Amino acid sequence: MGIIKDDVLNKYNNFISELKKEIEELEHKPNQELKEKINNVKKKVELIKSEFLKGIVSQLLRELSKTEPSNKKEFGQEINKFKEIIENDIRKITQKIEKKERELKYRFNFDLSIKFLPDTPGKLHILTIVQKNLMNVFAELGFEIIDGIEIEDEYHNFEALNIPADHPARDMWDTFYFSGGILRTHTSNMQIRILKTRKPPIKAISLGKCYRRDNMDATHSFQFHQLEGFSIDEKINFLDLVRTLYKFVHKYFGPNTKVNFVPSYFPFTEPSAEMSISCFYCSGQKNDCSVCKGSGWIEILGCGMINPIVLKNVDIDPEKFSGFAFGMGIERIAMLKYKIPDIRMFYQNYVEFNQLWR
Numbered sequence: 001m002g003i004i005k006d007d008v009l010n011k012y013n014n015f016i017s018e019l020k021k022e023i024e025e026l027e028h029k030p031n032q033e034l035k036e037k038i039n040n041v042k043k044k045v046e047l048i049k050s051e052f053l054k055g056i057v058s059q060l061l062r063e064l065s066k067t068e069p070s071n072k073k074e075f076g077q078e079i080n081k082f083k084e085i086i087e088n089d090i091r092k093i094t095q096k097i098e099k100k101e102r103e104l105k106y107r108f109n110f111d112l113s114i115k116f117l118p119d120t121p122g123k124l125h126i127l128t129i130v131q132k133n134l135m136n137v138f139a140e141l142g143f144e145i146i147d148g149i150e151i152e153d154e155y156h157n158f159e160a161l162n163i164p165a166d167h168p169a170r171d172m173w174d175t176f177y178f179s180g181g182i183l184r185t186h187t188s189n190m191q192i193r194i195l196k197t198r199k200p201p202i203k204a205i206s207l208g209k210c211y212r213r214d215n216m217d218a219t220h221s222f223q224f225h226q227l228e229g230f231s232i233d234e235k236i237n238f239l240d241l242v243r244t245l246y247k248f249v250h251k252y253f254g255p256n257t258k259v260n261f262v263p264s265y266f267p268f269t270e271p272s273a274e275m276s277i278s279c280f281y282c283s284g285q286k287n288d289c290s291v292c293k294g295s296g297w298i299e300i301l302g303c304g305m306i307n308p309i310v311l312k313n314v315d316i317d318p319e320k321f322s323g324f325a326f327g328m329g330i331e332r333i334a335m336l337k338y339k340i341p342d343i344r345m346f347y348q349n350y351v352e353f354n355q356l357w358r
């Protein structure tokens with residue numbers, strides 16, 4: 001006869017076998033009942049802790065202190081064994097319940113079909129919209145649209161455009177070099193590629209991505225888009241360039257826009273100019289205009305007459321043919337036209353930003 005009475009052991013064993021049955025039944029319960037049943041089992045586990053582990057075991061330990069020393073060792077071991085059985089049962093039941101709760105929480109019972117949201121259809125990115133609009137304008141002006149390549153060699157990107165290896169402009173147009181070539185720094189490479197395979201008259205634009213070794217800030221990006229245009233024929237002169245750009249500006253920025261040319265320098269054009277347009281926001285009337293900074297003028301592109309050296313490089317006789325060329329940054333045009341303050345906004349994929357240009 002030990003220290004633990006039979007009725008106590010029977011009570012505990014009955015309690016546990018009932019509880020184990022309940023846990024087995026959880027497997028067959030529908031989801032809506034499961035949560036309630038799990039809570040019931042959890043309450044019973046708390047009951048085991050309070051009634052058996054704390055209550056009865058503590059009571060037995062008190063009794064142990066009053067037993068004869070000769071029985072203490074044996075009775076002590078008996079109590080410890082009982083305590084271990086209870087703790088073991090609690091641990092096993094708790095593990096099963098936690099597993100069941102996890103299954104309930106992550107049960108795969110939701111509808112996998114995503115609802116189509118008719119109020120948020122896909123749309124074109126603002127840079128694509130601007131490129132398409134520019135292409136339309138130049139197509140109306142008689143320009144052919146030619147696709148371009150982004151991976152280029154140094155010859156087509158630099159040398160053929162009169163930018164030899166030791167030319168200072170190479171610093172400004174530093175780019176990404178790799179074993180297969182370089183990433184083009186401007187769309188002017190296409191001027192060379194087109195003129196090498198076709199002879200004048202030719203009037204074309206080419207647009208696409210370009211790359212430079214620039215750190216990202218509000219107005220710079222290592223990747224950007226450019227539009228290049230040129231026209232070569234007999235007797236093309238600077239007035240043809242002015243006339244063409246004037247028409248472009250009127251069509252794209254509005255019929256009241258004025259243009260202004262300021263002398264500039266590019267290795268591939270001679271003479272060269274920067275073209276500005278009158279501010280289409282304030283027409284020079286606002287000193288605090290965020291677009292023109294109060295000057296009334298906005299620089300939008302570089303242009304000039306194609307350098308005879310470039311024509312020679314593509315085997316076109318500069319005595320017989322002449323041409324003009326111009327290039328503009330698509331991001332710059334988009335930023336000006338739509339008052340976008342930071343070039344990084346184009347590439348950050350904020351849905352809210354993209355949805356502004358519906």
Ligand SMILES: [Zn+2]
Pocket residue numbers: 279280281282283284285286289290291292293294295296
């Ligand atoms: Zn202004």
